[in-house]
Amino acid sequence: MASDRIVGIDLGTTNSLVAFMQGESPVVIPGDDGSNLVPSVVALDENNLPVVGNAARKYLTETPERAVYSIKRLMGRGVDDVQEELRFFPFRLAEDLQAGEVLRIKLGEKTFTPPEISALILRQLRRNAERFFGASVTKAVITVPAYFNDAQRQATKDAGRIAGIEVLRLVNEPTAASLAYGLDKKQNGIVAVYDLGGGTFDISILKLHDGIFEVIATSGDTHLGGDDIDNLLITIALDDTLGDLGLDLRRNGEAVQAIRNAVIEAKIALSSQPSVKLDVELPGGKRYLREITREQFEQLIQPIIDRTVGPCKQALKDAGLKPEQIDEVVLVGGSTRIPKVRVLVKELFHREPHTDLNPDEVVALGAAVQANILGGGSEATENMLLLDVTPLSLGIEVAGGVTDKIILRNSTIPASATQHYTTQVDGQANVAIHVLQGERELAKDCRSLARFDLKGIPAMAAGMARIEVKFLIDANGILHVSAREQRSGKESEIQVQPSYGLTDEQVEGMILDSFDSAEEDFRQRQVIEARNEAATILAALDKGKKSPAWGHLTTDEKKKIAKMEKALTAVNAEDDYQAIRKAIDALNQGTTRLAELMMDSAVSTALKGKTMDEADMGEGPTAPHPMAKAEFE
Amino acid sequence: MTNLATITAKAAPEQTQFCWSCGARRAVHFCEACGKVQPPFPVDYFTFFGLPRKLNVDIASLEKDFYQLSRKLHPDLSARAGNQEQEWSLQQSSLLNDAYRTLKDPVKRTQYLLKLEGVELEEQSKSATEKARSTGEVKKQIVPPDLLEEVFELNMQLEELRTQKKMGEDDPALIEEVGRQKLELEEKQEALLRELQDRWKMWDGMIQRDQNGQPVSDEERRQERDKMVDVLNRRNYIRNLVRDVSEVLEN
Numbered sequence: 001m002a003s004d005r006i007v008g009i010d011l012g013t014t015n016s017l018v019a020f021m022q023g024e025s026p027v028v029i030p031g032d033d034g035s036n037l038v039p040s041v042v043a044l045d046e047n048n049l050p051v052v053g054n055a056a057r058k059y060l061t062e063t064p065e066r067a068v069y070s071i072k073r074l075m076g077r078g079v080d081d082v083q084e085e086l087r088f089f090p091f092r093l094a095e096d097l098q099a100g101e102v103l104r105i106k107l108g109e110k111t112f113t114p115p116e117i118s119a120l121i122l123r124q125l126r127r128n129a130e131r132f133f134g135a136s137v138t139k140a141v142i143t144v145p146a147y148f149n150d151a152q153r154q155a156t157k158d159a160g161r162i163a164g165i166e167v168l169r170l171v172n173e174p175t176a177a178s179l180a181y182g183l184d185k186k187q188n189g190i191v192a193v194y195d196l197g198g199g200t201f202d203i204s205i206l207k208l209h210d211g212i213f214e215v216i217a218t219s220g221d222t223h224l225g226g227d228d229i230d231n232l233l234i235t236i237a238l239d240d241t242l243g244d245l246g247l248d249l250r251r252n253g254e255a256v257q258a259i260r261n262a263v264i265e266a267k268i269a270l271s272s273q274p275s276v277k278l279d280v281e282l283p284g285g286k287r288y289l290r291e292i293t294r295e296q297f298e299q300l301i302q303p304i305i306d307r308t309v310g311p312c313k314q315a316l317k318d319a320g321l322k323p324e325q326i327d328e329v330v331l332v333g334g335s336t337r338i339p340k341v342r343v344l345v346k347e348l349f350h351r352e353p354h355t356d357l358n359p360d361e362v363v364a365l366g367a368a369v370q371a372n373i374l375g376g377g378s379e380a381t382e383n384m385l386l387l388d389v390t391p392l393s394l395g396i397e398v399a400g401g402v403t404d405k406i407i408l409r410n411s412t413i414p415a416s417a418t419q420h421y422t423t424q425v426d427g428q429a430n431v432a433i434h435v436l437q438g439e440r441e442l443a444k445d446c447r448s449l450a451r452f453d454l455k456g457i458p459a460m461a462a463g464m465a466r467i468e469v470k471f472l473i474d475a476n477g478i479l480h481v482s483a484r485e486q487r488s489g490k491e492s493e494i495q496v497q498p499s500y501g502l503t504d505e506q507v508e509g510m511i512l513d514s515f516d517s518a519e520e521d522f523r524q525r526q527v528i529e530a531r532n533e534a535a536t537i538l539a540a541l542d543k544g545k546k547s548p549a550w551g552h553l554t555t556d557e558k559k560k561i562a563k564m565e566k567a568l569t570a571v572n573a574e575d576d577y578q579a580i581r582k583a584i585d586a587l588n589q590g591t592t593r594l595a596e597l598m599m600d601s602a603v604s605t606a607l608k609g610k611t612m613d614e615a616d617m618g619e620g621p622t623a624p625h626p627m628a629k630a631e632f633e
Numbered sequence: 634m635t636n637l638a639t640i641t642a643k644a645a646p647e648q649t650q651f652c653w654s655c656g657a658r659r660a661v662h663f664c665e666a667c668g669k670v671q672p673p674f675p676v677d678y679f680t681f682f683g684l685p686r687k688l689n690v691d692i693a694s695l696e697k698d699f700y701q702l703s704r705k706l707h708p709d710l711s712a713r714a715g716n717q718e719q720e721w722s723l724q725q726s727s728l729l730n731d732a733y734r735t736l737k738d739p740v741k742r743t744q745y746l747l748k749l750e751g752v753e754l755e756e757q758s759k760s761a762t763e764k765a766r767s768t769g770e771v772k773k774q775i776v777p778p779d780l781l782e783e784v785f786e787l788n789m790q791l792e793e794l795r796t797q798k799k800m801g802e803d804d805p806a807l808i809e810e811v812g813r814q815k816l817e818l819e820e821k822q823e824a825l826l827r828e829l830q831d832r833w834k835m836w837d838g839m840i841q842r843d844q845n846g847q848p849v850s851d852e853e854r855r856q857e858r859d860k861m862v863d864v865l866n867r868r869n870y871i872r873n874l875v876r877d878v879s880e881v882l883e884n
Contacts, residue, residue: 168712212700374712414727475708
């Protein structure tokens with residue numbers, strides 16, 4: 001059933017993709033520009049309408065203050081933990097952000113939360129899929145970095161809801177990749193997936209057993225990827241221009257973007273060439289020229305790619321395995337195209353890594369496989385089952401600001417833990433619980449997930465109440481909490497204050513907002529189009545009045561046209577596109593005879609030996625473009 | 634040869650013998666006839682897998698059962714079902730995962746069984762140590778008497794190393810000495826695990842006798858428990874020492 005079609009989405013830092021299972025194999029659905037990759041770039045155009053993907057990229061250099069990229073880096077994060085990002089990324093935070101509020105980014109004069117921006121990307125992917133199928137798409141599997149914490153996962157799920165997508169499952173990116181690989185190689189063994197993308201790094205170690213993909217250990221860094229290499233090269237270029245030219249471009253968004261585009265191109269080229277030349281035009285007319293050899297490049301990025309070693313060793317240790325025990329290594333993510341990265345992986349695992357599938361697409365393909373499994377499966381996915389783990393330990397704060405871990409990292413999910421609480425004073429009605437995620441011993445060093453308030457505890461003497469709190473991590477890696485006072489059997493009410501997330505009400509509001517704004521967007525577009533048309537016809541009329549044809553009209557005809565012209569000019573100032581259209585139609589009809597007379601006179605002047613151009617025949621078909629006049633030799 | 638239907642049937646309380654969906658007589662966690670997941674009910678982890686409360690567990694067979702039950706209970710399989718079924722599936726598979734995680738690990742399994750037997754284990758976790766340190770309580774940590782002297786010495790050396798590292802100094806001889814002690818401690822940890830396995834045999838034999846109609850006295854039961862608690866405490870103590878040493882050596 002087409003209505004039940006579930007797609008797989010890779011919502012990436014740099015690029016996003018949508019895929020689905022076509023028969024026995026997953027395929028990527030291209031956008032209307034024919035490209036499989038939708039750049040994760042969102043911009044507002046001159047009419048404040050959102051533009052996504054390749055179409056949005058030009059805004060990065062033209063109007064950088066109206067565009068944003070790598071928004072994934074901000075998902076599920078608070079203002080205090082993005083300071084580092086703000087040094088390297090041109091994110092413009094809203095000025096009126098309150099402490100504890102979800103981040104908001106400025107695009108032009110509007111502000112958006114990271115889930116709203118991600119939702120715009122998801123909506124684009126959804127539209128691409130809908131155009132492809134010719135039917136609506138409302139359900140999806142979305143991938144997230146394995147090392148994403150609860151808040152980052154929740155933010156991704158929220159983005160789906162805002163985009164009108166029911167997120168059936170969040171799947172970890174490396175695990176999804178292993179599904180795509182496992183599809184044709186139905187074999188047993190231990191597989192390591194090394195996933196270095198635009199902004200995140202994951203390492204997952206899986207045990208494949210008759211179609212069961214059991215993750216044994218995972219580790220990573222949610223802020224490590226190709227972006228970091230780009231930023232390093234950008235910083236060098238900015239230092240060069242400051243040092244040699246005394247030109248400080250750090251606040252010049254357009255120049256930084258131009259440099260960014262150039263260094264990304266250079267980085268990609270260096271995977272296949274021994275050296276590249278950077279050539280960027282700077283404001284003021286000077287060019288920034290720089291040769292980079294692969295050797296220099298490899299030296300430069302060594303500290304960045306070395307940061308993947310720690311998580312790999314940790315994952316091996318957690319899995320209780322030696323590198324020799326890994327049967328296969330799979331590479332995922334665009335940054336694994338860098339030869340030096342491949343060398344590092346080979347050294348780490350003593351194996352030549354697999355690169356048969358396109359590292360940019362493999363995650364989306366795997367998401368499509370999981371979507372197929374959730375949709376009831378097919379012959380290709382029969383017997384396939386994914387058993388994933390939680391990447392981070394879940395803990396609660398106990399006396400002395402210490403974290404008491406209740407679900408350890410790498411536990412297979414769904415997983416649960418039960419804790420018992422009691423009251424400290426007579427008649428106490430509330431108990432506060434602080435939930436944390438992370439490996440550190442002290443609560444202040446872990447990530448705060450949420451504060452729960454158990455309310456409505458029946459009045460009892462101190463220490464008499466016995467409140468059982470159940471923490472459950474679902475198959476998406478998202479935490480659920482329920483509580484019960486055992487003596488009274490009463491369910492306690494839990495009030496959740498997510499430390500870094502949107503409340504349900506806020507998400508609900510954004511969904512409505514996006515529906516409202518979809519309508520508003522449509523209306524505004526109509527108004528703009530109608531006004532453009534009005535301008536065209538009014539300009540044509542002006543020309544007509546100056547043409548000899550005008551003299552052939554009767555006074556009555558001229559009066560009627562003048563009246564209609566006045567009417568159009570009047571409604572054109574209003575926002576009612578239907579009224580504008582009506583006035584345009586009227587004027588069009590009222591000037592039919594004028595247009596005919598103009599055509600006649602144009603033809604007759606042409607016969608008199610004049611060129612069409614000189615005859616000034618009025619508005620012909622136009623295709624306005626920003627290019628200079630073509631030159632001919 | 635274990636069969637899922639028979640192992641899980643042992644866990645079935647009387648009132649839940651029929652499938653909510655098709656009415657067929659069913660296996661406990663899922664229906665054999667229609668495959669539907671069944672509502673969960675509280676059972677201990679051993680019972681969940683249809684195992685007796687014994688400590689020698691055939692891990693290969695446990696893993697096989699885990700995979701088979703995963704294929705029946707995982708939320709992926711009920712993704713298209715109604716909310717109630719999805720909820721049951723979530724509960725059942727988290728119970729399955731929790732049970733498997735606990736039973737496959739020798740120490741966790743022993744601790745879990747002791748907890749079922751009503752033993753409150755001495756909290757040896759690092760969080761408890763930190764907590765005690767920060768609140769100024771004296772933690773009731775039992776230092777195994779045979780280790781007392783050795784541990785005192787080692788702690789002195791660790792303190793010395795920490796101070797040196799802070800000052801940016803380096804004492805290869807001391808590092809080597811501490812590294813050697815770490816190896817010794819790890820060997821002790823291994824030996825204690827073997828000792829624990831010996832205690833399992835005693836426990837399992839006792840349970841078997843009881844089942845065979847030779848009742849075991851509460852006193853005998855208590856003694857076996859206490860012996861296991863003792864081994865676990867010593868093992869945990871050494872594990873924490875190893876962790877402390879690793880921390881100092883690696884930083």
